[in-house]
Amino acid sequence: MIIGKEEILPGIFKFEFKVSSSFIAEAEPGRFIQLEVSHGPFPVTRRPFTISSTYGKSVEIIFEVVGRGTEVLAETDVGRSLRLLGPLGRGYLLNPGKWLLIGGGLGAAGFPGLTAKIDSGLLLLGAASRDKLLTIPGLETVAITEDGSSGRKGLITDLLGSVRWDSFSGIALCGPVPMMKAVFEMMPFPAQAITQVSAEARMGCGWGVCEGCSVPKAGGGFLKCCSDGPVFQAESIDWERCEGIH
Amino acid sequence: MADPYRWSFWKREFNSPILLASGTAGFGIELMEQGFLEGAAAVISKATTLKPREGNPPPRIIETRFGLLNSIGLANPGVDEVLKILLPQAADLPCPLIINVAGEVVEEFPAVIERLEESTVPFGYEVNVSCPNVAAGGIAFGASPEIVERISTLVKRVSSRPFSVKLTPNEGSIVESAKAAEAGGADAVTVCNTFLGMKVDWRTGKALLKRSVGGYSSPALLPLTVARVFKTSEAVKIPVLASGGVNRAEDILELLAAGAAMVQVGTWLMRRPDAAFELREGVISLLESDSP
Numbered sequence: 001m002i003i004g005k006e007e008i009l010p011g012i013f014k015f016e017f018k019v020s021s022s023f024i025a026e027a028e029p030g031r032f033i034q035l036e037v038s039h040g041p042f043p044v045t046r047r048p049f050t051i052s053s054t055y056g057k058s059v060e061i062i063f064e065v066v067g068r069g070t071e072v073l074a075e076t077d078v079g080r081s082l083r084l085l086g087p088l089g090r091g092y093l094l095n096p097g098k099w100l101l102i103g104g105g106l107g108a109a110g111f112p113g114l115t116a117k118i119d120s121g122l123l124l125l126g127a128a129s130r131d132k133l134l135t136i137p138g139l140e141t142v143a144i145t146e147d148g149s150s151g152r153k154g155l156i157t158d159l160l161g162s163v164r165w166d167s168f169s170g171i172a173l174c175g176p177v178p179m180m181k182a183v184f185e186m187m188p189f190p191a192q193a194i195t196q197v198s199a200e201a202r203m204g205c206g207w208g209v210c211e212g213c214s215v216p217k218a219g220g221g222f223l224k225c226c227s228d229g230p231v232f233q234a235e236s237i238d239w240e241r242c243e244g245i246h
Numbered sequence: 247m248a249d250p251y252r253w254s255f256w257k258r259e260f261n262s263p264i265l266l267a268s269g270t271a272g273f274g275i276e277l278m279e280q281g282f283l284e285g286a287a288a289v290i291s292k293a294t295t296l297k298p299r300e301g302n303p304p305p306r307i308i309e310t311r312f313g314l315l316n317s318i319g320l321a322n323p324g325v326d327e328v329l330k331i332l333l334p335q336a337a338d339l340p341c342p343l344i345i346n347v348a349g350e351v352v353e354e355f356p357a358v359i360e361r362l363e364e365s366t367v368p369f370g371y372e373v374n375v376s377c378p379n380v381a382a383g384g385i386a387f388g389a390s391p392e393i394v395e396r397i398s399t400l401v402k403r404v405s406s407r408p409f410s411v412k413l414t415p416n417e418g419s420i421v422e423s424a425k426a427a428e429a430g431g432a433d434a435v436t437v438c439n440t441f442l443g444m445k446v447d448w449r450t451g452k453a454l455l456k457r458s459v460g461g462y463s464s465p466a467l468l469p470l471t472v473a474r475v476f477k478t479s480e481a482v483k484i485p486v487l488a489s490g491g492v493n494r495a496e497d498i499l500e501l502l503a504a505g506a507a508m509v510q511v512g513t514w515l516m517r518r519p520d521a522a523f524e525l526r527e528g529v530i531s532l533l534e535s536d537s538p
Contacts, residue, residue: 036517041465041493042311042312042465043309044309044313044314044463044464044465044513044514044516044517045309045314045513045516045517046516046517068309068311069309083518085519201304201305202304202305202306202307202308202309203307204307204314204316204516205270205515205516205519206516207276207519208272208276209270209271209272209276209277209292209516210269210270210307210316210318210516211292211301211306211318211321212306212307212316212318213304213306213307214301214303214304214306214321215304216303216304220300221300222300222301222304222321241303
């Protein structure tokens with residue numbers, strides 16, 4: 001059941017759902033849910049949302065209205081019940097120490113839950129403008145926007161020059177494919193090796209069966225975003241073949 | 247389950263008319279682990295080919311206003327891996343497993359089935375003649391009744407088990423193809439497969455699926471399936487397995503009334519992995535409320 005709904009930025013919503021305690025126990029950062037956004041037959045398939053965070057017996061997601069599925073969901077009111085599958089997929093492999101989180105736009109939506117599980121961290125956050133810049137509490141944050149409406153003006157890659165890569169024990173990267181590819185390619189090799197990315201793909205089932213959500217795999221072939229991921233070692237993805245997917 | 251309702255095909259009786267359609271249930275293993283096979287008479291596996299196929303480049307799936315387009319490209323690990331890894335796991339399924347078989351040339355179908363005969367797991371086969379015939383410039387095998395009959399004859403020769411031929415609605419006459427399958431020795435026909443579809447972004451002029459066209463499925467297609475089931479079941483004596491557009495118990499009863507022996511549920515299973523249970527309950531309760 002939807003127990004909270006807030007438009008946190010124009011066209012960007014935070015929804016809170018009441019869930020079971022077994023759900024909460026399995027809701028590791030980076031995992032996702034499949035939501036049946038409509039009670040009617042259309043949209044036919046569910047829509048995947050990364051788990052943003054969990055509180056007590058509720059789970060939060062953050063999403064932008066980008067198509068019909070998210071449009072229908074955004075129009076749904078508190079008190080309605082929606083069928084929810086999850087938590088699904090594989091989340092972040094956590095290790096102790098300081099983490100670097102790099103988020104582009106809505107890619108940072110899963111970071112609140114991750115923040116709660118790591119010892120300490122630094123967040124580099126980029127967005128097109130202030131209107132698209134999420135607030136992730138509890139982390140030292142350096143923000144940059146393409147139009148300069150908040151933080152520095154520029155692209156997230158402009159922040160990478162001053163990063164002391166060897167001071168982090170883990171790196172989480174999530175955002176649009178071109179942004180993730182550019183960031184990954186600018187990293188020194190040891191940093192690439194400790195980077196995990198949260199990938200995104202159009203999904204069918206969400207539980208590993210339909211093979212709809214393929215992500216190009218380094219060395220050839222494909223990974224299933226829903227069940228091999230959505231969190232992958234950045235090195236396991238073939239970034240060249242990812243171009244133009246979305 | 248004390249209800250008296252039974253459905254049968256291939257000399258076997260089931261307490262449900264529901265088959266899980268190829269490509270939407272894997273080999274049933276994931277669904278079994280979740281307890282979601284209750285209510286299913288049988289699972290039809292994803293397509294199996296002679297060699298492994300990595301499938302089409304993404305995006306492979308896109309939803310349109312009233313249905314789903316997919317272009318998976320028959321991604322599968324190949325028959326060796328299916329025999330070695332998947333079938334041993336599927337031996338524990340609580341219901342029979344029908345293996346869907348695909349190929350690029352006519353000879354691939356019997357070759358795959360000859361290998362599958364090594365396993366005791368399959369209950370039968372479903373032969374997918376909707377895929378492109380590489381030797382005929384990519385036109386689907388199912389477009390030609392002669393080729394459908396030839397494939398059926400070749401499969402019959404190597405198979406100790408019953409098989410259904412999964413027909414295409416996109417090319418040729420589905421009734422003529424059904425008759426050809428029967429003449430070649432098929433034990434059923436599946437009517438039918440997804441409809442060729444495409445979505446284009448008019449701003450960029452580009453297709454949203456990487457391979458441009460794909461298979462379209464939707465609850466809105468139900469009347470198209472009903473018509474094809476009606477026409478083919480009048481033309482052949484072998485069972486017709488209906489497939490396309492099912493998402494309610496009423497749809498299942500409608501297809502059975504139109505001439506189907508069993509009814510497949512596909513795309514809806516992606517939304518509701520436990521659909522078989524819900525739909526069977528629905529079917530039984532409609533039959534009970536309707537009985538005098």
